[in-house]
Amino acid sequence: NAGVTQTPKFRVLKTGQSMTLLCAQDMNHEYMYWYRQDPGMGLRLIHYSVGEGTTAKGEVPDGYNVSRLKKQNFLLGLESAAPSQTSVYFCASRDSGTGRSGELFFGEGSRLTVL
């Protein structure tokens, strides 16, 4: 049981390049999230999904797109990377069942540097 797996773990991009971060979870969770973490800023929600085929904007969605074609996968795309998108990106998932605590399960993070 791997939990939440993010790939790649590290990536360096040049301004204007595109890339996709992949998040996979094997816990059959309905809800999946992408956060970014910057020094002194805590975690900020980029996009999230409440089920296969659904996506919604979070707090800081500009410059990012997401897709949830399969329940276990949540992709985060950067179409034209900017230096302001240098950050550590975390994927998380949780169960949607009633009575659940809302506990999030996190991946280990993907560190992205945009030059």
Place this chain on the structure above:
Amino acid sequence: SQQGEEDPQALSIQEGENATMNCSYKTSINNLQWYRQNSGRGLVHLILIRSNEREKHSGRLRVTLDTSKKSSSLLITASRAADTASYFCATGPEADTGRRALTFGSGTRLQVQP
């Protein structure tokens, strides 16, 4: 915007001492969670306290919640060097308000000196 704000931003103590971290939040909540993040790793859930609870224990962790003051505290007793990490409070998700995601504070960096 941050729903939760931790205080202090950084805390350094000696092994064996207790560590207390505080969290303030802005809107009404159904529950509040605390997470731990070791350097370079993902966040790990520690404990959840519901709005109708005032105190909760889990091993060396003690969490309190004061909904009238919109604040929570996390106490780690008899700290160990392995407790060195960042600690975050988080509020949500709440089905009745439509908030589907957790909102995190900026965290407290705890350093436990051996």
